[in-house]
Amino acid sequence: MSWTAADLPSFAGRTVVVTGANSGLGEVTARELARVGATVILAVRDTGKGKAAAKRMKGKTEVRPLDLQSLASVRKFADGVDAVDILVNNAGIMAVPHAVTADGFESQIGTNHLGHFALTNLLLPKITDRVVTVSSLMHWMGYISLNDLNWTSRPYSAWVAYGQSKLANLLFTSELQRRLQAAGSTLRAVAAHPGYSHTNLQGKSGRTLSDALMSFGNRLATDADFGARQTLYAVARDVPGDSFIGPAFGMGGRSKPVGRSPLAKRAGSAHALWDLSERLTDTKFPL
Numbered sequence: 001m002s003w004t005a006a007d008l009p010s011f012a013g014r015t016v017v018v019t020g021a022n023s024g025l026g027e028v029t030a031r032e033l034a035r036v037g038a039t040v041i042l043a044v045r046d047t048g049k050g051k052a053a054a055k056r057m058k059g060k061t062e063v064r065p066l067d068l069q070s071l072a073s074v075r076k077f078a079d080g081v082d083a084v085d086i087l088v089n090n091a092g093i094m095a096v097p098h099a100v101t102a103d104g105f106e107s108q109i110g111t112n113h114l115g116h117f118a119l120t121n122l123l124l125p126k127i128t129d130r131v132v133t134v135s136s137l138m139h140w141m142g143y144i145s146l147n148d149l150n151w152t153s154r155p156y157s158a159w160v161a162y163g164q165s166k167l168a169n170l171l172f173t174s175e176l177q178r179r180l181q182a183a184g185s186t187l188r189a190v191a192a193h194p195g196y197s198h199t200n201l202q203g204k205s206g207r208t209l210s211d212a213l214m215s216f217g218n219r220l221a222t223d224a225d226f227g228a229r230q231t232l233y234a235v236a237r238d239v240p241g242d243s244f245i246g247p248a249f250g251m252g253g254r255s256k257p258v259g260r261s262p263l264a265k266r267a268g269s270a271h272a273l274w275d276l277s278e279r280l281t282d283t284k285f286p287l
Contacts, residue, residue, distance in 0.1 A: 002254035005032040005229060008236050012037030015084045016235070017123070019066060019116065020091025022049040025134065025194055027056075028228035029088060033235070034059030041084070043077060043091075045069075066091075068115025069101035071281060078122035086235055087123055089116040089133040089169075095158040098151070105280070106150040108158075112165035117172060118281040125286050130188040131176065132234045135169040137193055137250060140261045142167030146272055149280075168273060170244065170260055175270035176285075177241040183287040188241035192234040193258075194227025195251040230255050 005028075016033050020026040021042035034040045034057045043066035044050035050063040064080065067073040068091055092112045101110035120131055142163030148154050151161060169191060176189040226247075233255040234245040246258040263269065278284050 003233055005225070005232050008032060008036045008232060010037050014086070015039045015041065016086045016088060017041045017043055017081065017084050018088040018090055019043045019068065019119070022046060022053045024224050025228045025231060026090040027053045028224045029090060029231050030061065031057045032228070032232055034061050041081070068111045068119070069107060071103050071118055074115055074118045075122060078119060081123060081126060083126050083128070084123060085127065085129045087120060087127055087131045088231060088235065089120065089131065090231065092134065095162045097158065098156040104150070106161060108161045108165045109149055109168065113168035113172060114277060114281055117277045118283045120176065121283040121286060127187060130190055130235070132231060133169045133173050133189070133191050134231055135191045135193045135244070136166040137195070138163045139166040139170055139264055143263055144168060144171065144269055144273055146276055149276065167261070167264055170264040171270040171273050172277070174242050174267070175274045179285050180241065180287070185287055190234045190239060190241065190243050190245065192230040192245040194230050195247040
């Protein structure tokens with residue numbers, strides 16, 4: 001029998017931070033965890049939308065500002081969190097036109113990886129259970145350019161940049177788990193992907209053909225409840241560190257540990273990306 005959000009255990013007395021919780025997968029993730037008793041901190045860039053989402057939820061929620069495209073915002077948010085059991089790195093942007101963050105990072109690697117990298121390191125001493133990071137099937141088309149992570153010298157490709165950021169999520173998870181184990185920590189780092197779910201990420205690329213293709217694809221996509229199920233499984237189940245949770249058949253099927261691309265298994269790349277990310281964000285593994 002397939003596991004669903006209806007199978008979530010009680011999270012009473014536990015605190016969960018969910019980034020990007022004002023819509024899509026993040027909203028469903030936050031909603032379901034609040035439903036089973038967690039105190040859920042909705043970490044969102046638009047607090048108005050966050051408050052509207054919180055009103056749709058049953059349970060204890062808090063809405064706090066977090067802009068992953070600003071390291072100053074990340075630090076301020078982390079300073080305001082006293083204790084957290086689980087961090088869900090869910091927020092993301094997909095295949096957007098070229099832009100840079102407040103700190104000069106290409107916006108997709110800045111939002112999807114570097115912002116969450118800094119947030120995790122800053123919160124890690126306060127976390128008691130696990131870090132769950134949402135990746136994507138699109139990591140299969142990604143490769144990490146350590147010499148040009150921020151697309152300053154190569155021609156920008158929105159989809160390749162997205163794939164790079166989602167591959168970075170998996171390499172980050174692997175290296176974080178390795179460091180946790182080396183430090184003797186019982187915390188775990190886990191990743192998940194939703195398959196292909198219809199959320200507000202699609203159709204925002206600013207390019208007519210790309211948006212039209214995604215709109216057509218959405219007719220075949222699963223809903224946000226199905227996509228968030230993979231994240232919730234990673235949050236709630238007793239899975240090994242560095243697990244990658246997704247639908248059994250890529251875009252459908254029961255939730256389970258799934259495979260990843262050969263590039264996502266390279267320990268050397270994971271280590272090198274971690275070192276580069278530390279330098280770029282001025283944050284370090286704190287345990």
